[in-house]
Amino acid sequence: MKTSRRKFLATALSGGAAIAALPHAAHAQFLNAPRHGLPGTLEERYAKLDAILKQPVFKRELFHDPVIIESVELLVNGKQYLCRVRSKDGHEGISVSNAEQMSVLYPIFVKHIAPFFIGKDARDLEWLITESTIYHNNYKAKGLAIWVPISTIEFAILDMFGKMANLPMGLLISDKIYNHSISVYQANGERGISAEETIEHLKEEVAISKAKAIKFKLGGRMSHIETPPGRSEKLIPLVRKTFGDQMIISADANGSYNVAEAIRIGKLMQQYKYAFFEEPVPFDWYEETKQVADALEIPIAGGEQEPSTHNFRWLVANGGLSIVQQDMFYFGGMVRCMRVARMANAFGKQCIPHISSTGLGYVYMMHFVTAIPNSGPYHEFKEFNNELPYHCATSTLRSDSNGVIRVPTGPGFGVDIDPDFLNQATVLKA
Incomplete structure (x- = not known):
């Protein structure tokens, strides 16, 4: 019989794994993201999602x-x-x-x-x-x-x-503001360096952002070749040992593995109580993504590269993802991203949108997060844009000592360009 999520959590708490205690409540929010045992038949799930996709997003009536x-x-x-x-x-x-x-x-x-x-x-x-x-x-x-x-x-x-x-952007696509501020996770995008070097860079980045959650890269990106060899297996326990029980940790493979390797790596992540496993296999391997999801208890996240609403529909209806990660730019804007978030929400799944690392992508991401009820507990933070002269009257656009950024509340974008x-x-x- 397949291990239930509740049993998995209990085992993790009481067993002899390397980490003695589960990190704080936000970790449980990730682990409790529903995946197995979706309600209804597949046809009924598709019908429900199709009805959602017909609903308007932009509040034209204003x-x-x-x-x-x-x-x-x-x-x-x-x-x-x-x-x-x-x-x-x-x-x-x-x-x-x-x-x-x-x-x-x-x-x-x-x-x-x-x-x-x-x-x-x-x-x-x-x-x-x-x-x-x-x-x-x-x-x-x-x-x-x-x-x-x-x-x-x-x-x-x-x-x-x-x-x-x-009105701020969020109220143009939603009836209410769900989040006035967001807690960030610090993303590190490096590969090709040692586990020890990655740790040092993560320390430096977290010192700036004050983030209480982090994400780093696994594997070799859309291939099965990792440099240096064995980096992932070494890094997964080392990050937990370095940052302790209270840090929320996740990792992104960018499609580095086949199904068997993804399951092996995912089980190691489970042992060290990671929050989610992003893109374990190539992003357009939909059936394989579901195979990995079915074999693991750690939530599977994905969608950064996905250009198709219809493919997200398949992933949600078939339980391929616990967390959808559509990108504000790559997926075509807030209207399309909202449709995906709504589909995910219909089956209790989280939305943690991906952000682009240039321009002011994280500001658009924050506005979007204000408008959805199923946002995850932490959202991606990569870098500040120090080349573009701008002013924001309602937010510093910088994370505070608790790793929290206040979302701009001014009209529209809420940021004025010089x-x-x-x-x-x-x-x-x-």
Whole structure:
């Protein structure tokens, strides 16, 4: 008989594992994320999810008159890419894009995405997002190529609407604010260095962020080759030994393993009471992801690379994931991300969105987390943007001594970009 989650927790508490006591309550929140024994038949689960996907996300009813988009501009200043949307009646919204991706994708933004939005009613945001994938046959490039440009425009439109209604972004996609602040987990993205070096870097990063949770990389990223060999097996117990029982620890394999290896590594993580195991096998190995999930008690997380709502539907309905991690930029913005969060919530699963590490991605992530009831106890933190001049009147956008960041409460994005920086930017043309 398969070990129940309750029995697993009890065994972990009483057995002779290396860690004598379970970390604090947030750890249990991860471990209690439902996965096994989903209710109803598969057909009934799909029907439930399909009904959720038909529900509107953007609160169009807040805006009674048409808001016709007059211009969509992509600005570049140094390494920073920003989008400026203006309406015919003088409203304006600004977004900060993922600079790393936009430096490559800007021709698609300028030629294949932005022109579709001109002259359209911005209140039809959900329809615009869908139809922009048909324009110029953009659906043939689904993935980062179109979703980063589309999300960049969506964020600017939401900023514009937030300023018009004097509401933060979260209240444009939700009836209430669920989280006024978020606790961060410190992510370390390094591979190819020793376990000992990784530990030292994690110490330095946690000293800055004050995070009470951490995540690091396992394996060799979308391959079965790890450098140096055996790093993961050494690092998993070493991180726990270094940071103690109270640190919430998780790890990301970025699709490094086949099913058998993922299960072996997952069982080691279970022994040391890790919070979740991210992308144990390649992200598009859906059936294999479920096989790993079925074999382990540690929650399986994934979705950073996923471009398809339909594939998330499969993963949720079939119990492949306990934690969905759609990326604000990579998945195409808050509207699409909200649909995934709602599907996950329908079956008691958590949403811990992935964030991009350039621009101000963590601010969009925070706004999104305010709008969902099923957010995890900790959310990703990577780095501060010290190159972009901005001001936020309602938050320092820095974690406090408890590893907590207050979410901006100003209208729209809640962050003001230095006007001189915008005036000095170049408008990219087709």
